[in-house]
Amino acid sequence: MSFRWLPASLLMSAGLLLLTALPNLPNAWREAITAIALGTILLALYFARRVYLRYTALREHATQLRDQIETLNLELTRQQRRRLALIEHMPIPLLICDEDAMLRHANRVALEWFGFRYMTGKSLLALTFSYDLYLLMLKAARRQSVVSGEITFSFPKERQAEATIWYLGEADSRHLFAIALIDKSELVRLEQVRRDFVANVSHEFRTPLASIRSLAETIHDDPEMPHATRQRFLNLIVQEADRLTRIADDLLSLTRAESMTPVKEVFELAPLIQQAVQEMEAEAQRHQVQLHAEPTPELKLLANRDQILQVLLNLLSNAIRYNKPHGSVAVRAYAHDTHAVIEVADTGIGIPSEALPRIFERFYRVDKARSREEGGTGLGLAIVKHIVEAHDGTVEVESEYRVGSTFRVKLPLFIEAP
Numbered sequence: 001m002s003f004r005w006l007p008a009s010l011l012m013s014a015g016l017l018l019l020t021a022l023p024n025l026p027n028a029w030r031e032a033i034t035a036i037a038l039g040t041i042l043l044a045l046y047f048a049r050r051v052y053l054r055y056t057a058l059r060e061h062a063t064q065l066r067d068q069i070e071t072l073n074l075e076l077t078r079q080q081r082r083r084l085a086l087i088e089h090m091p092i093p094l095l096i097c098d099e100d101a102m103l104r105h106a107n108r109v110a111l112e113w114f115g116f117r118y119m120t121g122k123s124l125l126a127l128t129f130s131y132d133l134y135l136l137m138l139k140a141a142r143r144q145s146v147v148s149g150e151i152t153f154s155f156p157k158e159r160q161a162e163a164t165i166w167y168l169g170e171a172d173s174r175h176l177f178a179i180a181l182i183d184k185s186e187l188v189r190l191e192q193v194r195r196d197f198v199a200n201v202s203h204e205f206r207t208p209l210a211s212i213r214s215l216a217e218t219i220h221d222d223p224e225m226p227h228a229t230r231q232r233f234l235n236l237i238v239q240e241a242d243r244l245t246r247i248a249d250d251l252l253s254l255t256r257a258e259s260m261t262p263v264k265e266v267f268e269l270a271p272l273i274q275q276a277v278q279e280m281e282a283e284a285q286r287h288q289v290q291l292h293a294e295p296t297p298e299l300k301l302l303a304n305r306d307q308i309l310q311v312l313l314n315l316l317s318n319a320i321r322y323n324k325p326h327g328s329v330a331v332r333a334y335a336h337d338t339h340a341v342i343e344v345a346d347t348g349i350g351i352p353s354e355a356l357p358r359i360f361e362r363f364y365r366v367d368k369a370r371s372r373e374e375g376g377t378g379l380g381l382a383i384v385k386h387i388v389e390a391h392d393g394t395v396e397v398e399s400e401y402r403v404g405s406t407f408r409v410k411l412p413l414f415i416e417a418p
């Protein structure tokens with residue numbers, strides 16, 4: 001309601017009051033006009049008051065509404081900030097882009113993944129260098145629904161990831177999509193390791209089983225076989241069966257070293273080295289190899305005694321078996337900072353440099369025939385590595401082909417509380 005009628009009615013009342021000033025106006029008319037003028041003024045004042053009250057109420061209401069809008073705006077900004085913080089701190093790469101695959105946002109992990117420090121209006125393709133992800137994004141834009149797929153990224157390093165893209169809705173008349181990436185490289189690698197392991201184990205078992213079978217068949221098919229030949233074949237069967245047992249035992253040791261936290265005790269290293277050398281003495285003589293241990297200083301370890309003995313035996317048996325006749329093997333141990341260092345050095349056949357990075361792998365053998373001849377399963381060094389690492393130690397090797405090798409094991413020393 002406007003106030004425009006107020007001056008009009010006041011003017012009209014003033015006009016009426018002026019009329020009463022006419023000299024020859026009958027008294028009855030004058031009184032009537034005065035009454036009408038006063039009535040109009042009263043009415044105008046009454047309505048003016050009502051309008052004023054209404055106006056004040058409306059103004060109050062408007063103020064309240066403005067406050068509410070401000071609170072809502074604040075809450076909205078807070079929510080947007082929370083959502084951005086959530087996206088920003090997600091431990092997986094998250095990207096937001098529009099239907100033309102132009103990026104709107106990339107969280108910290110996503111930028112780290114692709115080796116960028118800032119995201120300044122890049123396209124998805126320019127950030128990820130992945131045409132496959134770009135195509136998947138266009139597919140999501142076409143369908144406006146969730147799509148996912150396996151993507152291999154090659155920049156800045158090779159990664160296998162599962163990408164999931166979903167529609168977020170509209171903003172500034174553009175359709176927005178979120179892209180989440182889950183790194184599967186480690187899983188893919190582990191799956192490959194598992195497949196290789198199963199293939200290797202079955203291969204290792206198959207060879208002795210095949211020879212046992214063919215030897216047994218030969219004996220079975222030839223009842224007239226000379227006694228000496230039969231004995232030789234039977235000995236071979238026993239040897240192959242022993243080999244199968246060794247593989248099974250080694251696999252068990254490996255699984256134990258991998259899956260169980262070692263039960264530790266405090267012990268002196270010197271007697272353990274003595275014990276290992278004594279146990280390998282006969283083997284060394286058979287191979288015409290000189291085996292000697294240098295005097296060991298007092299070194300205490302907090303470790304699983306049996307497992308450390310196995311480490312020593314495996315290293316010594318390699319040093320003896322992959323040696324030359326009249327070669328030698330030396331064991332020494334010393335303290336270095338907070339660690340005990342055990343070195344097993346031989347004057348053996350050495351390891352070619354290209355094979356060095358692989359010798360700790362399960363079933364890896366430089367010379368398969370020689371290792372098999374020696375009864376090797378190819379698991380000895382894998383067991384060493386697992387045991388040493390389960391004790392927070394390290395194992396390394398230096399080798400010169402045809403000259404000799406030195407294996408160096410470092411284990412944390414037991415330090416008594418002062």
Ligand SMILES: Nc1ncnc2c1ncn2[C@@H]1O[C@H](COP(=O)(O)OP(=O)(O)OP(=O)(O)O)[C@@H](O)[C@H]1O
Binds near residue numbers: 314349
């Ligand atoms: N001291 C060494 N000198 C030369 N080659 C070595 C030496 N130690 C290990 N190797 C090479 O590394 C390979 C892997 O050794 P590892 O001890 O794991 O298996 P293995 O000796 O063949 O069998 P296992 O120890 O299980 O009976 C060996 O086959 C051998 O080729």
Ligand SMILES: [Mg+2]
Binds near residue numbers: 318379
């Ligand atoms: Mg070995």
